[in-house]
Amino acid sequence: MLEIKNLHVKLEEEDKVILKGVDLTVEAGKVHAIMGPNGSGKSTLSYVLSGRGGYEVTEGSATLDGAELLDMEPEERAAAGLFLAFQYPVEIPGVGNMTFLRTAVNAQRKARGEPEVSAAEFLKLVRAQAKLLNIDAEMLKRPVNVGFSGGEKKRNEILQMAMLEPRMCILDETDSGLDVDAMRLVADGVNALRDGKRGFLVITHYQRLLDHIKPDVVHIMADGRIVKTGGPELALEVEENGYTDILAEVQ
Amino acid sequence: MAAPRPRSDLRAETTAARLAALELPQGGFTAPARADALARLQAMGLPTRRDEYWKYTDPTTLTAADASPAAVLVDAEPPVFGAIDRLKIVFVDGVFDAAASDDLSLEGLEISRLADAGDIHWAQGLYGTLEAQGQIPVARPLAALNSAAATDGVLIRVTGRVSKPVELIYRHMSEASDAILHHLVKIDPQADVTILESGPGAARFNTAMEVDLGAKASFHHIRVQGSDHHRRAVTHVFARIASEATFKSFTLTMNGALTRNEAVLDIVGDHATAHVAGAAVGDAKSVPFHQDDTVFVTHAGTHCESRQVFKKVLKNGATGVFQGKILVKPGAQKTDGYQISQALLLDGDSQFLAKPELEIYADDVKCSHGSTSGAIDDTALFYLRSRGVPLAEAQALLVLSFLGDAIAEIEDAGIAGAITDRLEAWLARRL
Ligand SMILES: Nc1ncnc2c1ncn2[C@@H]1O[C@H](COP(=O)(O)OP(=O)(O)OP(=O)(O)O)[C@@H](O)[C@H]1O
Numbered sequence: 001m002l003e004i005k006n007l008h009v010k011l012e013e014e015d016k017v018i019l020k021g022v023d024l025t026v027e028a029g030k031v032h033a034i035m036g037p038n039g040s041g042k043s044t045l046s047y048v049l050s051g052r053g054g055y056e057v058t059e060g061s062a063t064l065d066g067a068e069l070l071d072m073e074p075e076e077r078a079a080a081g082l083f084l085a086f087q088y089p090v091e092i093p094g095v096g097n098m099t100f101l102r103t104a105v106n107a108q109r110k111a112r113g114e115p116e117v118s119a120a121e122f123l124k125l126v127r128a129q130a131k132l133l134n135i136d137a138e139m140l141k142r143p144v145n146v147g148f149s150g151g152e153k154k155r156n157e158i159l160q161m162a163m164l165e166p167r168m169c170i171l172d173e174t175d176s177g178l179d180v181d182a183m184r185l186v187a188d189g190v191n192a193l194r195d196g197k198r199g200f201l202v203i204t205h206y207q208r209l210l211d212h213i214k215p216d217v218v219h220i221m222a223d224g225r226i227v228k229t230g231g232p233e234l235a236l237e238v239e240e241n242g243y244t245d246i247l248a249e250v251q
Numbered sequence: 252m253a254a255p256r257p258r259s260d261l262r263a264e265t266t267a268a269r270l271a272a273l274e275l276p277q278g279g280f281t282a283p284a285r286a287d288a289l290a291r292l293q294a295m296g297l298p299t300r301r302d303e304y305w306k307y308t309d310p311t312t313l314t315a316a317d318a319s320p321a322a323v324l325v326d327a328e329p330p331v332f333g334a335i336d337r338l339k340i341v342f343v344d345g346v347f348d349a350a351a352s353d354d355l356s357l358e359g360l361e362i363s364r365l366a367d368a369g370d371i372h373w374a375q376g377l378y379g380t381l382e383a384q385g386q387i388p389v390a391r392p393l394a395a396l397n398s399a400a401a402t403d404g405v406l407i408r409v410t411g412r413v414s415k416p417v418e419l420i421y422r423h424m425s426e427a428s429d430a431i432l433h434h435l436v437k438i439d440p441q442a443d444v445t446i447l448e449s450g451p452g453a454a455r456f457n458t459a460m461e462v463d464l465g466a467k468a469s470f471h472h473i474r475v476q477g478s479d480h481h482r483r484a485v486t487h488v489f490a491r492i493a494s495e496a497t498f499k500s501f502t503l504t505m506n507g508a509l510t511r512n513e514a515v516l517d518i519v520g521d522h523a524t525a526h527v528a529g530a531a532v533g534d535a536k537s538v539p540f541h542q543d544d545t546v547f548v549t550h551a552g553t554h555c556e557s558r559q560v561f562k563k564v565l566k567n568g569a570t571g572v573f574q575g576k577i578l579v580k581p582g583a584q585k586t587d588g589y590q591i592s593q594a595l596l597l598d599g600d601s602q603f604l605a606k607p608e609l610e611i612y613a614d615d616v617k618c619s620h621g622s623t624s625g626a627i628d629d630t631a632l633f634y635l636r637s638r639g640v641p642l643a644e645a646q647a648l649l650v651l652s653f654l655g656d657a658i659a660e661i662e663d664a665g666i667a668g669a670i671t672d673r674l675e676a677w678l679a680r681r682l
């Protein structure tokens with residue numbers, strides 16, 4: 001479903017190369033986890049896939065269901081089914097969370113030639129999802145992420161994901177800042193979408209999230225490459241021993 | 252009266268040429284006030300670029316003997332306040348249109364036309380008075396010109412609580428029209444009125460409104476200036492605000508080759524409130540857009556609150572100007588003065604020129620001002636697009652949220668909604 005081949009990325013403004021040939025395939029129905037030291041390029045990969053500016057792809061490709069993502073505008077990628085839960089969700093003063101969610105859902109529906117949801121129907125859907133994620137109704141009325149706590153922001157990302165029902169979900173450190181209960185709620189939210197047809201790429205530093213969202217495959221990223229791929233046991237190994245042994249082994 | 256300024260030949264010539272092109276109204280109850288205004292104008296002369304408060308805005312087209320033509324916008328949009336139950340008073344190129352206007356009687360109001368008013372006692376004491384006071388310390392020659400030469404306008408006395416707003420509708424039908432209107436609004440103590448204004452008015456339009464608020468009176472003013480691209484306008488609002496009175500004015504400017512909106516607010520009583528706000532959006536792609544808000548708020552009473560909230564969205568080399576002053580007079584203790592002016596520059600060619608000023612002669616006051624200009628937040632834009640919101644729609648959302656603080660100054664939700672609808676339509680065409 002998501003196929004990344006030999007992806008090389010540098011910063012647009014400087015000569016700094018961040019991704020140095022990433023190869024990664026996520027099949028439908030599977031959960032892939034990416035772990036790796038700080039600064040290894042995990043967030044950069046997620047941004048480049050979702051179309052953030054400031055990066056230049058010098059080589060390689062990334063396709064979703066066969067369509068080249070790198071040629072699409074960010075909104076087209078979203079309409080094609082890609083979703084990124086941000087490591088640092090963005091605050092947008094003056095734009096209500098509800099307005100934002102409804103605009104997004106309807107824009108994607110429109111792009112796919114589907115009818116828009118009515119305001120009333122939408123309200124019902126959001127309320128139900130928000131309840132599952134333990135998100136206060138009052139938070140839905142506030143401007144997007146403004147004044148939200150770290151954990152509230154992360155839960156708001158998952159609320160958006162639940163409403164948009166993407167085919168390919170990338171979660172960038174969604175677990176950071178979450179308390180134990182919130183982590184379980186977020187994992188439930190993700191697991192609810194695991195219907196065999198969607199793919200997941202979960203970026204995390206900790207095994208704890210992977211206890212709740214069981215990965216099929218675990219990758220280790222270091223210095224802009226996937227240096228090792230294995231099963232769930234690889235995450236346990238990282239948790240136990242850190243990256244030193246793994247990195248030494250692949251050198 | 253303003254101190255005479257050194258008169259350059261250019262200034263004197265311009266003033267003489269402008270006056271020569273006008274037919275000054277004669278007689279009637281305003282005759283003495285008009286003569287005074289003419290003397291004021293002749294003493295100070297029309298403005299030039301060299302004047303301190305005309306540095307950022309070139310007054311040439313406003314002071315020229317003849318108006319430059321402005322194509323009439325064939326506007327497919329319904330009237331902005333069409334959904335609001337209101338009393339309509341229509342002027343076409345500055346000429347009152349009785350057939351298009353409603354009957355001028357409404358409980359709580361006495362409305363007359365300036366052009367055919369008899370000797371109205373209250374108006375005699377007001378016409379040109381607030382304008383004359385507003386000439387100090389900063390000269391406003393185009394306002395003096397207005398008092399001297401206005402051909403018509405409305406005189407509104409508010410005696411009670413009024414059931415619906417009064418709308419002054421300014422149609423522009425003739426390409427070369429040049430109109431000067433002068434309105435008076437006197438609000439008795441505890442009385443309350445909402446005045447709406449809409450439309451371009453004329454190819455060149457000079458308006459003045461003198462608003463006298465009695466104790467505990469309220470005045471709500473919402474104005475939408477016409478979108479005709481080539482139109483030029485200079486507007487003046489002069490207000491005298493008594494104790495516990497509330498003055499609130501909001502202006503939406505979309506398009507227009509030149510707009511200068513002056514507000515001169517004198518808070519003379521205690522515990523009074525004065526808010527003036529504006530949202531301006533301009534795209535100078537095919538026709539220039541230059542929009543200027545010049546505001547002067549004077550606090551003379553104690554425990555008063557004033558707010559100035561101005562937001563401008565500028566595109567393709569459009570220019571926005573804000574000159575705002577808060578003057579706190581000696582003894583005006585417990586003043587709470589606030590001023591913010593912000594521009595969103597949608598490209599590198601557009602510019603925002605701001606001159607915020609505080610002048611404070613009392614020690615127990617709280618005054619703040621801020622002015623910023625910047626581009627759309629790229630991170631926010633990407634966040635919205637990553638959720639599937641198309642670029643133009645994402646920009647429109649962010650622009651509207653930027654303008655939100657100014658629109659929030661409108662108390663009536665229905666009117667604020669009408670303004671937002673207008674802005675959304677403009678943004679959908681322009682982004
Ligand atoms: N816009 C940018 N400007 C400068 N440096 C950048 C930029 N984007 C990424 N980098 C650099 O690229 C490297 C990879 O960053 P990235 O955020 O992708 O790491 P990460 O693996 O997500 O790290 P973490 O685990 O700390 O979140 C870092 O050295 C970072 O400083």
Ligand SMILES: [Mg+2]
Binds near residue numbers: 042043044087172
């Ligand atoms: Mg990261």
